[in-house]
Amino acid sequence: MSDSYARITKDGLWDNNIVFAQILGMCPTMAVTSSATNGLGMGLATTAVLVAANALVSAARDFISPDVRIPVYIVLIATLVTLVDVSLNAWAHDLYKVLGLYIALIVANCAVLGRAEAFAAKNGVGASAMDGLMMGLGFTFALTTIGGIREVLGAGTLFANAHLLLGSAFAFLETTVIPDYKGYLLMILPPGGFMVLGFLLAGRRVIESRRAARAEALALAASAT
């Protein structure tokens, strides 16, 4: 059992990462990653929805007819997103002002439906919740990375306005990487998102192919002896 949890963790964070491997959820990925803070906030909100949606779908999986599963999943996910939306608006209003526009976009994130369909519908509640958590953290990692790169190149700062998202205790995260930077607008605008994502995907490919080559060499060496 612990082995499969390790598998789920590795899948979510790297091997099957929503953005870097599955290339899903591109709409929120491009829309919010103009800064690291926005990416982090969107990632965390999506994680909450992923965990809840996976757990709910998994718990109800015996009752849901395969023929009508998609509308049921969509209604469940849309409800969860709306619950997150109104509770943030009511109890974390400053955060809502930063993220409010994007919360509704979580419904349109096909990764949430994808995990319900591909994992939660076939696995237990614990494993499904774990899968949601790890997929969500992988998504958060991807969004924060893209946002960070775009923010440093585009505005010369990193984690600007982090105190709005995480509270004033995290104000120390806000750093000016390049002082007196005039800004590079292209990186903040949507094309910058596509460019950064392209380079990151290429980088991931390089790492993966090096790994594969090394594994192959090891296997060869092992069979030779």
Add this chain to the structure above:
Amino acid sequence: MKLEELRGKLGYQGILLGGVALLTSAALAYAASITEADIKAAEAADLKQSLTQVLPGEYENDLLKDTIALPGKEGEVLVYRGRRAGNVEAVVYRVVGHGYAGNIVCVMGVSREGKILGVRVISHKETPGLGDKIEPAKSDWIHSFEGKWLGEPLAEKWAVKKDGGVFDQFAGATITPRGVVNAVKGGLEFFEANRTALLEGAVAEGVKHE
């Protein structure tokens, strides 16, 4: 009958969908009812904060409760009034400009004499890095309205420099500041047109001393 057989039946599927819809609607209705008051309070606090930004100084009344609605060029304008010793000393209202990418919503504060106390942009969709210099966090431009009125500069000079006026435009973005200047000018004209109604509105107009 087993659950697996049941799941294939059309009736079960209909009931399932109906049940899911019912449960989720109930959850949403409950969430809406418990968050409604908090959301309203948070929005009122937001509004109050944006009002106090364009109305420096102290006023004796609660601005949110002393309001008057007057017809403007583009529908009804809700005006918030600040009083000292019972007199209306300043008014705040919303004006909408047409920018490069949709509406630019501003609030402006105007003193009893018709001079601008302050202008702030509440929401806009202008290009980041070019048009967003209308935000006070990005540039001081929005403060250039303070102290201005319809006689200073003269009406024809209420425009960006490119159009022969006195207000700066931004490098790469003329439409955005032009939209804001026009909106503010329209707001001052609204003040002049309704001066009496705005300033002489009786205390009975819904003022509550608390």
